[in-house]
Amino acid sequence: MTAAGPLGLDPVLLGILACPDTHHSPLTVDETAGELVCATCGRAYPVRDGIPVLLLDEARHRPVGAERHPDGGPATP
Template sequence: MDPLLLEVLACPAEDHAPLTFDDQAQTLTCTSCGRVFPVRDGLPVLLLDEVIQ
């Protein structure tokens, strides 16, 4: 994932915390609430309905 993109992405939940990227799992994890979002075909899916728990 592009580091510049990762800097501007934020959790869609109300706290809008930064996300960390797991290259092996192809997921983004919120640093505040712990929600895990999938990255499909290189595109982050930041929808609360798509959270992986």
């Protein structure tokens, strides 16, 4: 059994997940928000009960490049 990584997801799975939009960019983890984020389009996909919900209709839009401080607050430019 593989050890769970961020958000309870298998690290191998995290390495192959990609945005379902046409650009198929890799996703990064935002542990504070519990989301997988596409740096190309800014969509944030929720992870519910350890399952990534990679549906365009379920994603929310974040500003591209928006990051959070480790304390959970928004980053300052």
